[in-house]
Structures are given as structure tokens and as C-alpha cells.
Amino acid sequence: MRSRRWRFGVAAVLAGILTGAGTASAGAAAEAKPAPDPFGIPSAIRGPISKEGRWLVDGTGRVVQFHGFDLMHRLPPYTPEPFGAQDAQWLADQGFNSMRLGVMYEAVEPELDTYDDAYIASMVGTNRMLSEHGFFNTIDFHNDVFARQFNGDGFPHWAVPSDSTMEASWKRVADTPAFQEADDKYSWQAQYNPLERHAWDHFWTNAPLPNGVGLQDQFVAAWKHVAEAFRGDQNGLLGYSPLNEPLNGNCVQPLCDHIPDQRLPFYEKWLAAVRSVDADRTAYLASDLWFAGTYGQDPDTNVRTILTGIDDPAIAIERHNYAFGADQVKQYVHDDELADELATPFVVNEFFAGFGPASKAAIDVDLAGAHDQSWMMWSYYAEPDICCAASGFLVDQSLPASDTNAKTDVADALITPYPQAIAGTPGSHVYDRSARTLTFDYATAPVGAARSSDRTVVFIPQRVYRTGYTVKADGAKVVSAPTSPWLVLENAGNAERVEVTISPASDSMVLPPSDYCAKNDCAVDGPGDAGAGVPGAPSGPQAGGAAQGAGSIPLAMTGLDGALLLAGAVSGVIAAGIGGLLLAHARARRRAGRSA
Template sequence: MAGIRFLLAACCLLFPGVCVSALSRIHVHPDKHWFMDDTGRVRIFHGVNMIGKGYPWYPAQMLNQSRLDELQSWGFTAVRLGMMWAGTEPQEGRFNLTYISIIHNITIELGKRGIYVILDMHQDALVKPFTFYDGVPQWLVESFPPPEHPYPWPLEKITSWSLAYVTQACSHAFQCLYDNYKGAAEKMAGFWKFVASEFSNQTSVLGYELLNEPWVGDWTRDPELLLPGHAGKMNVAPLHDRVSLAIRTVDDEALIFYEPVTWGYMFSQDGDFGSGFEHVPGGKAFQNRSVFSYHYYCSLYHEGQPYPEYKRVACDQIVGPKLFSAVQEDLAVLGGGSFLTEFGTCRTNTSQPDLPDTVECGFVLKEADSFLQSWTYWDTFKGNQVFWDISGRAIPERIGMFVRTYARAVAGIPTTMTFDVDTGHFQLSFEPDPAIKVPTEVFVPRIHYKKGYTVMASAELECEVDESDRSLLYVTIKQTNDVKPIRTNTLFITVVPSSDSMNKSPGSVCLKVNW
């Protein structure tokens, strides 16, 4: 199991030049819910999903060094990377070390660029023929007893893979996993224990997402399972407890990402309509290493068509705000952190701000900023990538919405963060912690500041740009003989395009940056 780690250790001894400094281990403040690094700074992550749905089970673009450089240049600090069970354990008890080595190399290359990785056991309707790829190995499902009704009962036909979830055959397979039929749940725990043993020493691995979008189980036998809180309590949470405890025997530090059924985070901890989790996986002691993973898709887009006002209101004034606030209510009960690990299925165009896709993804990003939420975007629309064209060229109008000015690390407690993609105006307010000796770090992408940018800040702050990468702005508390500001003081950082003459933000000019 430790083969990859042994090879890396030997490589470091023989060729020390190939070993790079590790990223900081990230933990979660159990009550305040922040991601925090080992210096005490609050961390916010922006990034993208990269999932290989089918052989060879990894996204080929992740082997492209220029593509990884591009992600870094966009300020992304997280990739949700598929850690596919069918690719890892194609035969029961036999692990594919070549696949593990490739995933390991991807995490190393991303780590060199300051990008953390969430290893995600991705599935959609579990396995073929319910869907178009095996989210779990075929050998696992072949060990289950046949369902009472043939696939696709109770439907006559399947017009979309997502409808396969409601079939009795797919629901029955999930229930066998939850019920640990012939040790199925233990086998999943064994898969994750193997993965964790291989990656436990790699701090660029932010954590392990145990099961993407879990289904409720066999609702045809127990219709109450369609209530997400009931399904969570009876099926989803116990599986997460079992798997997380197996991981903790080999990796006690990495974060564990857990997700309820997809409508279980709409209603917070509200009995049968909530997530069903009564504690983070493993129990209260693991709050500082647990992350509530959630997704947001308001499937009301009208690509290239006028956006009906009633649908915009439904998404932006009802569904979206309810979801974001419900997640915060869940955290108040469960503790730990939260991460918007999927949203998207939209092709934005910053030159057409009224397009439905632009409106909807813009709304989600603004909500994430207002709740100071980390996110990884789902970069696929109708089977095609959004950020790049078929030749692999990045599309500026598409990426402009997601490549944003934001505070990646805050030496204190952030209170508000806003960014206007149309004007380039950014503002951060935070309560500084003078005990933290490293700077607040703000990423300022060139795409929004063609003629440079101007930084305004509270008088107590001083600013510096990274001369090797002028998109990185560092802000620290001035060192004077005066009494340092106490932590409860709220300080401000504002960034505007240098061509913008308006200066109505608090504070004075701290720095002007030209490219």
C-alpha cells in the first residue's frame, strides 16, 4: 500500500532537487467554520472539477503542463479530481498502482503550483447499465442479489441518465451498499483506506470526498427514504461514519468531505427535510477535519434566449438564497466547514451580461462571495468544456466570470468580500490578527485590469506586489511605534482598475500596479 510513498521518499533522498516544499496542511475551525492554514490565516479556495468518467479514469488535460500553468495563472487554488473506485480497484482486492501513480503525479504537479486537490469518488447513478460509466466497480454490484423488478422499472424508458436513480434496480444497488450486503460498505471503506494510505503524506491533497451525490437507497421498499433527512439518517450518514473511521486509521489529518442527498441541503437541520446528518463523519471530535460538500444547480437556463423574469426570480430570490443560508444553518449544528464543490452547467459570456447563463453563474459567484464560500466549478456543459474551445484555447469571455479578484488568504477574520465583474471593483473587509506574521494575499487577475490596478486600504495597512507575479497582492499591518490595532478593528482593502478615476472607497491609495 505504501509503494508510492516509498518511491517518493527514495527519490527525495537520491534526487533532492525534484522534491518541492509542501503546501500548508489545512484544517477547519470547528465553530467559526473557516479553512485555516498553519500560519492561522483564513483560506478561501476557487477552482474547478476535473473528473475522468471512464477509462483511463483520469482527465487527460491534467497531464498537460501548460494547462496546469493556466489554472495557476487564473488564480485557482483547488481542483476536485476524480478518484475513481473502478479505476483504482478494477478487480476485488487488486489495486491499479499505475493509476494511483498517475493521480499522485497530478497532485504533485498541482501542488507545485499552489493548487490543492480534493480526491472525489465520483459516481452518477452508480454503475452501468444505469448510467454511462462505472462509478463503483462492476464486481461489487455483481455480488448483489437481483432487484425485485427489472431495469428500468417503474419507468418505461430512460431518457436521461439522471432518471436512472429512481429505478428500483439502481435504488436497490445503493441499498445493498448501505446495508453492507456481503461486506459492500466495508469494501468501500477498504478502497478509501488504501487511497488514504497512499496520499496521507501529501499536504497538497486537501481531503477526500467519500461519495458524490449519494442516492437515498431503495425507496420502493421504504418510500420515506425520499425524505432526505430520513435517507441521511438511515443510509447516508452511517456509510460515511464507517468509511471515515477506516480512513482515520491511516490518515488522521486530511479533511473528509461529506455530502447528503442533493435536496438534503435545501432545508438545513429540519427533521426529515434536512440532511439527516446528526454529526460530522466520525463524530464531534472530527469537526476540525470535516467539510460539508454541497452542489447548486438551478436548471432553468435558456441558452442564447431571453431569460423569463419568473425563472430568474425563482433561482435568484428563492432557491439560491435558501440553499446558501440552509448550509450555514447546518454548520451551526454540525460544526466543521463547507465547500461548494459543484455548480455550473452554464456557458457564461462577460460581454453579454443579460444571457441567462451569465446571470445565473454570476448570481452563484456573488452568493459564494457574500458567504465567503470556497468553490470548484463544474466545467462541463452538454458534454463539452466551458473554459476551452475544441482546440484547447481558453475563451476569455467564458473564463472572465470565474477568474476573479478574491482574498486567497486573510491574516485575520474576513467579514465581507465583494467583486463586480463588470467594473473590476473589489473590496475586502476583515478583522486583522496582529499575531499572524504573514500577509493577507489577494489575487488580482490581469484579465479585469488591462491597464493595471490601484489598491486603496485602511491607513493601518501597507501593500506590496509580488514582482515575479504582479497578480499577487500582499497586505500587512504597518509596523510602527504606535499601539497595534486590536483584532476587533475592521480594516478595508479595495482594488479598482487604474483607469477608474472614482475613488469613493474607504482609505487612501496604498499601491498602484502596472503590468
């Protein structure tokens, strides 16, 4: 078990570690052109991505974090149009580095035994274009409420049981005044309709199709076909998610004791098919269990049973968090503890969806950062014909992303400084929004057996630090150029721990990656290439930041349950920045007394 100590305040100077004295602004020195670096940019992360205990690590063994979106269109033509290179570049300029790329089974196999390889090639092309802009993506076979016959999406028409009783009964539901008059015709009530559960029964029991193949077997074969199409892009993938939020058939969640019996055979079958194509990429399971359990207790038997029942070293847990208030906080805390217990990464692949104010999304981002969880926000494009009209990120979905076409409040909630790659074992992490100050620390010991890079990379968004930033570092030196959007910290040879504080300055500027690379001859190899990484040290000396002062003040570690609840309930407080202190309290309480 790793040890985490939370320190809030000023770190002591380590003599001789940094090239300059005192507190240094990232824009205080004349900018020098970076020297060639063995990594290159625009990605701070070098593929392939793999699992090391509870962490995701890159090809150098550094712990990595991902921020991004769910990107898909769930209705015809099923490709995420008009998403293109301009969107990808603007998003990369803001620090986003991952997408959960939705692949629709209805588009993959529109007719039984007939694959639409043109559609699949289009999705491969989208993934490749994103990869060229530094993104690592998860391939997600998506469904909501099984199929369009239930006013949802996902499965092809031929996968829906066609008995007359089902068709007639569904027609009665669809014709009800309540359904017809609903503003949001994404029929969540269909989840409680026995007819849709009947369709899931066909899936879980592997009911035979007209070709004599079981529905589940047909689905797994389609997955293998898609995985083969992505074979050439594996190093740039984050992983695979087998099926979004499937329901359990004719039982009521969360009282289905047979969930592991139902899920394990499917997961094993799916993994065997995918592993025959890609033996290494992480598989993200259990999005279907995101609402199964009361957090704060110990009802996660299903997750534990699935993890212990599958013999595969590259499994992670995918969570969706749409909770409010105290429950919103509890899920992140609880999942962080489970990640430690189960030595398994937890990734938040859905949150927000326009439910509530953007300050709720800010809470999710801050909690995920404090608890070492990568995230994808639902969603880049809104699809009001299915669900959640307020969920999109863009003002005008017919236009590419830009400073004026991103929803301002949502962009402000999502775009923050954060360490994209940590050369060590993460410790605490708090972002104070009101002060625009990020404080984090890490032990320099690697999370695995070895690490080939001692450079930590923090993304510095221009949106937050238009007039530059100041770095205080204890245990590492700054080796990046002053206006770089990547703060690069090189571990000192004798340091066991690195403590970093990043604050706004007033005498400089930060260039977005596209502008910085235009001036500094950045290598653009793509995240799957051996050259992907970060800008190197400038040719001239740069003053690294070091705090002045000898003390650091540990936060109190008792009597904090009320603070936890307040952190979840008072979204305005957290959005204003005071929540960073509450998160730090929660962090300290959870880490108190842990030994290495």
C-alpha cells in the same frame, strides 16, 4: 459569534499606517525587485490546510479561500487526460488554486480484490503536478447513478447485484424509446428506478460479496489503499470526499428519516480507515444531502445529526448548488448561517454544469465570495456520453487551456480578484463586476489561538486588470510590487480592522504569475512545503493605497427580503454588477445585531 459590520463607501485614513499619502495606483511607482520573503510563491497559501471553527486555515493560521474545478474522466481510461502542466500553469495564472480530483472506484478495483496501482499512481502524479503549481486538491471517490450498468459511473461491475430480475428489468428501461431517443443519455430517470436503488440497498446494508466481505467494507478498504498512495502528498491536500451523491436505496428523498442511521455507520467506518493513514486532513461529508431540505426552513436535521454524531475534529460540509433564482441565493445564505451555527466550513464542490447562461455561474461565484465559501465548478472537462455536454470549461478539449481555448463567457464569470489568504477574521466581501471593484474587510484578530503571518494576499487577475489596479487600504499597508498578481497587505500593528477596495487603474499593468516569477526570481516550493506563500515586500518603498475622506456609509438593514429574491431571479442584473449592491444589502441584513 464573530461580528461583521458592512461599510459601503470611503474609509478614513489612518495616519502613519501607510508609507504614501492619498490614493495610490499599483503601477504608479517604479517597479522594484521583491526582497527575499519567508514564504515565497507561486502559492499564496502555506500547507497544511486545517479546520478552525467555520473556517479553513493554512499553516500560518490565515483564513484561506479556494477557486477551482471538478477534474476527472468518469469513463475509461479514467485519468483526466489530456490535462497537463500547461493547463495547470494557465489556470494558476488566472488565480485558480484547487481541484476536486475524481478517483473512480471502477478504475481503482476493476476486479474484486485486484487494485490497479498504475491507475492510482497516475492520479497521485496528477495531484503532485497540480501541487507544484500551487493547487490544493480534494480527493473525491466519484459516482453518478452507481455504475455504468445504469448508464452512469463509479462502482465496478462486480459491485452491482447480478440477480436475473435486476438485469432483465434494467434492460427493459434501457430499451424504451424515451431512453434511446434522449439527447442526454445520462439517465437521470435511473435515479428513480427501483433497480438502481436496489444496488444502493446492497451498499448500505453491506451485502456480502463472493469473497465474503461486505460491499461497504470492500469500498472502505479500497479508500484506505488510495489514501496510503497519497500519504507523501498530504500537506498539499485540501482533504477527502468519501463518495459523491450516493442515493438512499428504496426510499424517496427527502423523506428518508433513516438517512443518519444509514450514513453514520458508513462515515465512521470510512473515517477510521482514512484516519489510520492521515489523521489531520479535512473530510468533506454530506454531498449526498445537497438536495435534502427546503432552504429557508429548518429541515437540515440530517446534517446536524451527522455532525453531532461523528467524533472527528476535521469535518466540513460539501454542497452542490444547481438551483436557480431565489433558491440559488437562499442556499448560500442558509449555508453561511449553518456554518456559523455548527462551526463547520461549507464548500461548494459543484455548481453550474452548463445549466443556464454563464451569468448564472457569475452569481454563484459572487454569492460564494460574499458568504465565505470556497468553490469548484462542474466541470473542467465535459463528458457528453454521461452528462452535461455544455459543462466543460474548454472550447477544444483536446488542447490545453489558454486565453483562446477557455470559453470566454465562463472564464469571465469565474475569474475575479479575491483574497486567497486573510490574516484575520473575514468580514464582508462584495465584487462589483461592472466597476471591476472588490471591497472587503476583516478583523485582524485571528480565528484561532494563534497566527504566524500578518499578511493578507489577494489574487489580482490580469484578465480583469490589464492596465493595473488601485488599492485603498485602511488598517494595513501594501508590501507587494506594483505589477504583482498578488496584492500583499500587512496588518498595521495597532489596527483592529482592515478595509480594502481594489479598483482598475489605467497607467500600469498586471503580470500573470508565470511572467511575474520569470522576472522576479520567485521561490517555487509547492503548497505542501514550509516555504509556500507569497512574494514579499519590494526592496524600495512602495506607496500603499489610502482612501481620502472621513466618512463611511452603512447600508440600510431593513426591508431587504425583496432584494434577496431579486438578486436570485434577475441574473442579468447581478452579472452586470448591480447585484453586488443587492448582495451587500443581504450581507448587512444577516450580520445586523450580531455581537462578538
